[in-house]
Amino acid sequence: MKVNPEDSLKIENIVASAKVADELDLQMINEEIKDAEYNKKRFPGVVLRMQDPKIAALVFGSGKVVLTGAKSIDNLSRGLEILGEKLRALKLDIPTNLEYKVQNIVTSADLGSPINLNKIAVGFNLDRIEYEPEQFPGLVYRLEEPKVVVLLFGSGKLIITGGKETKDAKAAVIKIMSDLSNLGLI
Amino acid sequence: RLRKWQRRIRVSNATERNLAFALSELDRMASALGLPRNVRETAAVVYRDAVEKNLIRGRSIEGVAAAALYAACRQCNVPRTLDEIAEVSRVSRKEIGRTYRFISRELGLKLLPTSPIDYVPRFCSGLTLKGEVQSRAVEILRQAGEKELTSGRGPTGVAAAAIYISSILGGERRTQREVAEVAGVTEVTIRNRYKELAEKLDIEIIL
DNA sequence: GCTTTAAAAAGTAAAGT
DNA sequence: ACTTTACTTTTAAAAGC
Numbered sequence: 001m002k003v004n005p006e007d008s009l010k011i012e013n014i015v016a017s018a019k020v021a022d023e024l025d026l027q028m029i030n031e032e033i034k035d036a037e038y039n040k041k042r043f044p045g046v047v048l049r050m051q052d053p054k055i056a057a058l059v060f061g062s063g064k065v066v067l068t069g070a071k072s073i074d075n076l077s078r079g080l081e082i083l084g085e086k087l088r089a090l091k092l093d094i095p096t097n098l099e100y101k102v103q104n105i106v107t108s109a110d111l112g113s114p115i116n117l118n119k120i121a122v123g124f125n126l127d128r129i130e131y132e133p134e135q136f137p138g139l140v141y142r143l144e145e146p147k148v149v150v151l152l153f154g155s156g157k158l159i160i161t162g163g164k165e166t167k168d169a170k171a172a173v174i175k176i177m178s179d180l181s182n183l184g185l186i
Numbered sequence: 187r188l189r190k191w192q193r194r195i196r197v198s199n200a201t202e203r204n205l206a207f208a209l210s211e212l213d214r215m216a217s218a219l220g221l222p223r224n225v226r227e228t229a230a231v232v233y234r235d236a237v238e239k240n241l242i243r244g245r246s247i248e249g250v251a252a253a254a255l256y257a258a259c260r261q262c263n264v265p266r267t268l269d270e271i272a273e274v275s276r277v278s279r280k281e282i283g284r285t286y287r288f289i290s291r292e293l294g295l296k297l298l299p300t301s302p303i304d305y306v307p308r309f310c311s312g313l314t315l316k317g318e319v320q321s322r323a324v325e326i327l328r329q330a331g332e333k334e335l336t337s338g339r340g341p342t343g344v345a346a347a348a349i350y351i352s353s354i355l356g357g358e359r360r361t362q363r364e365v366a367e368v369a370g371v372t373e374v375t376i377r378n379r380y381k382e383l384a385e386k387l388d389i390e391i392i393l
Numbered sequence: 394g395c396t397t398t399a400a401a402a403a404g405t406a407a408a409g410t
Numbered sequence: 411a412c413t414t415t416a417c418t419t420t421t422a423a424a425a426g427c
């Protein structure tokens with residue numbers, strides 16, 4: 001039995017932002033945490049990497065943080081907790097229940113069969129897609145609802161990005177499938 | 187008022203000066219690439235349209251001119267790669283590609299992806315191959331397109347592979363090195379593409 | 394616009410064996 | 411030739427140039 005494309009969804013990366021304090025001494029954090037990376041000339045934030053849930057955190061002097069690399073919402077929450085613990089270990093006053101906001105979710109999916117990108121480029125409204133095989137093998141399809149960007153490959157594999165909720169990817173895949181079947185391309 | 191008049195003249199002068207510069211840039215790049223007059227004229231039209239729609243704001247004249255030329259080559263079915271345009275331009279391939287996408291969208295150029303077939307005449311003449319070999323390469327590419335062997339692949343690599351195959355079939359063999367040189371791709375790419383074409387199109391190649 | 398992070402897709406490329 | 415590493419595209423936030 002063939003698996004439905006909407007059931008092949010896999011979250012590959014989640015980006016979220018949070019505020020853990022009103023102010024942070026990046027120089028001190030960089031000196032106290034052994035694997036921290038900080039080159040103010042290069043980038044204004046300190047890079048901290050977690051191992052357990054493999055997540056990277058960008059910590060700024062304003063107390064704001066960016067978390068990236070999480071494969072699930074649970075991983076993301078755990079990563080933020082661990083970040084809080086690391087900072088508290090430096091005698092910093094960090095709240096226990098940190099709030100975060102998901103900014104972007106990258107999801108992969110599989111239509112199950114190869115697709116002809118050239119035909120899609122001809123059949124679709126040309127101002128919603130970009131297909132420049134000279135520069136990139138994927139066809140870029142910008143959806144309005146949900147507001148996400150989908151990369152379609154000749155293999156039938158897809159990447160959905162730009163969404164802020166898990167359901168956006170599923171809605172996008174369902175729409176892509178109906179669009180393709182309406183054009184008789186799948 | 188006189189001041190308003192002077193201002194208008196000043197703006198007009200600046201606009202004309204910029205347009206003159208852009209047109210001379212288009213001519214310089216077109217000459218360097220040996221492009222025919224119709225392509226230069228098409229590029230000039232694209233550039234003028236971009237100016238009329240105020241698409242130059244926030245962009246360099248050089249970048250828009252290069253993107254207009256890239257678009258014109260495609261419109262006239264004599265495509266040059268972004269790398270080739272970048273070689274005779276002072277802006278990067280990345281900026282030309284970005285600007286091209288922008289003006290293409292805003293002007294509604296609706297250009298279809300470049301076909302590998304459009305590269306065949308130029309690559310074949312660069313390899314001094316007969317029209318017969320050229321026709322066979324085009325036929326291979328036509329079949330490749332039907333069998334979905336081109337989606338996602340670089341047009342120049344597929345064209346190069348088809349020419350490599352047809353040169354062998356036509357008894358005028360060119361090495362992968364020679365074809366790679368004129369097509370601007372690596373030998374590895376030609377190897378990957380030609381093996382795929384030969385296998386899926388059932389073409390027997392005796393080396 | 395750029396800088397940095399992460400991640401997938403598939404093609405192309407370069408370097409080392 | 412093979413493997414490894416890396417760059418192309420997309421997305422979002424952060425502070426600052």
